[in-house]
Amino acid sequence: MIWGFRLEFKQNLRTKKFWVIIGLMGILYIPSFYLMKSFLLQSGEKITNEAAMNMLISSITGMTSFFVAILALLIGATAINSEIEKGTLRIAMSKPIKRLHYIAGKFLAHSLVLLIALLFSTVVSILGVLYIGGSLTGRLVGDVLLLNMLLLLAMIQLVALGYLISTFIKSATTALGFALAVMFIVFMIVPSMVGFLAIKDTINSQNTSMEELQQIQKYYTTKYLFYDPISQIKVITQDVSTNVQNPLKAGYRGIAYAIKHNMVNFAHILWLTVLYLAVGFYRFLRMDLR
Amino acid sequence: MVLKIEGLVKNYGDVKALDGLDLEVKQGQVYGFLGPNGAGKSTTILSTLGLIYPQHGRIELVGLEVFRDGKYSEDSLVEVKRKVGYMPEHATLWDFLTPMQTLDIIGEAFGIPGRERRKRAEELLKLLNLWEVRDKKVGKFSKGMRQRLLLAQSLVNDPELLILDEPMTGLDPSGIAEFKDIIKDLNREGKTVFFSSHILAHVEEICDTVGIIVKGRLIAEDRLETIKREFLRKAGYIIILETNKPISFEGTGWKATPLGEKKYRIAAPDDIREELHDFVASQGAKILTMQVKEPSLEEIFLKIVE
Incomplete structure (x- = not known):
C-alpha cells in the first residue's frame, strides 16, 4: 500500500464537508422517492423494470453530479495547500517517500472517498427504486456499477482540477472560495447559458420538436461544455432511456449503449481527466513545499 | 562530514x-x-x-x-x-x-x-x-x-x-x-x-x-564563545559595576555612565576587569558585583554585518 493512503483516507472521512454532502444527499432522496410513489399510486400505474432502471440512472446522475461534484472539487482544491499550511506535508516528505508515491497515495484515497459517496447515493437510489415497486435484477446491478465507474471518472476530473487549484493557490481558504466560485460559474451558470442558447436556436430555426431540441442541446454541450464532466455525463445518460420526457413509459437501453453512442463525450471526460492529473502531479513534483 | x-x-x-x-x-x-x-x-x-x-x-x-x-x-x-x-x-x-x-x-x-x-x-x-x-x-x-x-x-x-x-x-x-x-x-x-x-x-x-x-x-x-569574544573585541566591552560607595572615573579614559548612586555602566575597548579591581581599590572602595554585558544576537548580527 502506498504510504499516506490510509492517513489521507481516514482524514477525508472525518471532514465535515464529506458528512454534510452525504447527509444532504440522504435528506433529498427521501422526499423525491416519496413523491414518486405518491404519483404512481395516484395514477394507478405499476412501475416496469425498464422504467425503474431509467429512474435509477437519472436519480443517481442528478444527485451525484451536483453533490459529489462539489465534494470532489473541494477535496482537490485543499489537498496540497492545506497540508503545506499545517506543516504536515513537510513532515511527510521528510520521510523516505518519493513525491510521486505520496501524491499517488493521496489520489487513491480521494478516489476511494468519492467512490464511497457515489456508492452511498447508489444504495439509497436502489432502495428508493425498490420502495416505489421496482425489482433488483442482474442487469440493474451491472449497469449501476458501470454508471458508478463513469461518474467516478468525472469526479476524478474534478479532483484533478482541484489539485491544480491547490498547487497554484497557497492559501487553502482562498482556494476553497475559488473552487466554489468555479463550481458555481463554470459548472452551473455557463451550462445554463449554453442550454438557453440551444433553446433559442431551436426556436429560431422553427424546429420545435423535443427530439430536435435534444439534438441541438447535445451538440452545444459537446462543443462548448467539453470541459464540464457533469454536462458530458448528462449527455451520455440521456441516451439510456428511449424517452427522456417520460421515463416511466420509456424503454431502457443501458449504460454501455449510451457510452458507445456518445464516445466523443466520454473521450472529453477521459482526456481532460488525464490532462489535469498529469499537470497537477507534475506541479506537485516540482513545487516548493513551503 | x-x-x-x-x-x-x-x-x-x-x-x-x-x-x-x-x-x-x-x-x-x-x-x-x-x-x-x-x-x-x-x-x-x-x-x-x-x-x-x-x-x-x-x-x-x-x-x-x-x-x-x-x-x-x-x-x-x-x-x-x-x-x-x-x-x-x-x-x-x-x-x-x-x-x-x-x-x-x-x-x-x-x-x-x-x-x-x-x-x-x-x-x-x-x-x-x-x-x-x-x-x-x-x-x-x-x-x-x-x-x-x-x-x-x-x-x-x-x-x-x-x-x-x-x-x-x-x-x-x-x-x-x-x-x-x-x-x-x-x-x-x-x-x-x-x-x-x-x-x-x-x-x-x-x-x-x-x-x-x-x-x-x-x-x-x-x-559561540569565540564569536562572542570576537564581537567584544570589535565592539568593545560593556561592564556593569556595582561598588560599596560612589567612585569617580575622571581621567581614566573609560566611558562610565552612572546607573545609580553606586552602579556604573563602563564602556571600554578591552577587557578591563582586572584594571577595574585595582582602580576601585585605589579609591578605597570595594566591588560588590561586576559583569560583562552579554551581547544580544541582534547586536552580534549588526556588528558582523557592519
Whole structure:
C-alpha cells in the first residue's frame, strides 16, 4: 500500500464537508422517492423494470453530479495547500517517500472517498427504486456499477482540477472560495447559458420538436461544455432511456449503449481527466513545499 | 562530514533567499544555525531535505550527494532520509490521531515492522513525557506537548542526523530547559544535531559550533564563545559595576555612565576587569558585583554585518 493512503483516507472521512454532502444527499432522496410513489399510486400505474432502471440512472446522475461534484472539487482544491499550511506535508516528505508515491497515495484515497459517496447515493437510489415497486435484477446491478465507474471518472476530473487549484493557490481558504466560485460559474451558470442558447436556436430555426431540441442541446454541450464532466455525463445518460420526457413509459437501453453512442463525450471526460492529473502531479513534483 | 553545502543559491522570484551558501556540519556536532528572521535558515533546511528546489549549488547529506546544479537525485534523497530526522517549524500534526498512531504511521514510512514500530513509539513517548497522553488526540495537545511530539516523530528512525527548525519557539523557560537537556542527551548518544534559531539564548550551553547566516550567506562560523569574544573585541566591552560607595572615573579614559548612586555602566575597548579591581581599590572602595554585558544576537548580527 502506498504510504499516506490510509492517513489521507481516514482524514477525508472525518471532514465535515464529506458528512454534510452525504447527509444532504440522504435528506433529498427521501422526499423525491416519496413523491414518486405518491404519483404512481395516484395514477394507478405499476412501475416496469425498464422504467425503474431509467429512474435509477437519472436519480443517481442528478444527485451525484451536483453533490459529489462539489465534494470532489473541494477535496482537490485543499489537498496540497492545506497540508503545506499545517506543516504536515513537510513532515511527510521528510520521510523516505518519493513525491510521486505520496501524491499517488493521496489520489487513491480521494478516489476511494468519492467512490464511497457515489456508492452511498447508489444504495439509497436502489432502495428508493425498490420502495416505489421496482425489482433488483442482474442487469440493474451491472449497469449501476458501470454508471458508478463513469461518474467516478468525472469526479476524478474534478479532483484533478482541484489539485491544480491547490498547487497554484497557497492559501487553502482562498482556494476553497475559488473552487466554489468555479463550481458555481463554470459548472452551473455557463451550462445554463449554453442550454438557453440551444433553446433559442431551436426556436429560431422553427424546429420545435423535443427530439430536435435534444439534438441541438447535445451538440452545444459537446462543443462548448467539453470541459464540464457533469454536462458530458448528462449527455451520455440521456441516451439510456428511449424517452427522456417520460421515463416511466420509456424503454431502457443501458449504460454501455449510451457510452458507445456518445464516445466523443466520454473521450472529453477521459482526456481532460488525464490532462489535469498529469499537470497537477507534475506541479506537485516540482513545487516548493513551503 | 554529515552535511556539506556548497554555493547554494535559492531565489524566490526577485528575492535572494540563499546567496551562495557554504556550510559544513561534522559528525557528532551540535551545530547551532543562527540568523534573524528571513535570513535563509528554513530555506537551507528545506533545501537539504529536498522540499524546495534551489537553483544552484551542491548538497551532500550523510555521505551521499543529493543535489547538484538544480537537480535532486531522488533515489539518494530517499536513501539519506532513512538516516535523518526532521522537526519543522510551525507545524501541527494530524489532529485526529493519537501520539501512538502518529508515531506508528511515521514508522510505517520507514518500513519498520509493526511490533517494532509500537515498541519504538512507546520508548519515544516515555522519553518525551508523552506516555500518559498516548491515547489523547493530538488536536487537544498544548503547544509544549505538540513540540515534544514533533521531536518524537523526528526520532522514530533513530537518525544519525537530527535537523530541528526553531524547535524552541513558543516554549516557556522550563520547556526550553527540558528541550536543551533532551538535545544534550541525544548528542551524548552520538547523534549529530543541526538546529536553527533566531534567539541566541536557545543555542547557548548546548552548541559546540555556531553558524550565523545573514541574507542567505554564512557570515561567521565558530564556537559561540569565540564569536562572542570576537564581537567584544570589535565592539568593545560593556561592564556593569556595582561598588560599596560612589567612585569617580575622571581621567581614566573609560566611558562610565552612572546607573545609580553606586552602579556604573563602563564602556571600554578591552577587557578591563582586572584594571577595574585595582582602580576601585585605589579609591578605597570595594566591588560588590561586576559583569560583562552579554551581547544580544541582534547586536552580534549588526556588528558582523557592519
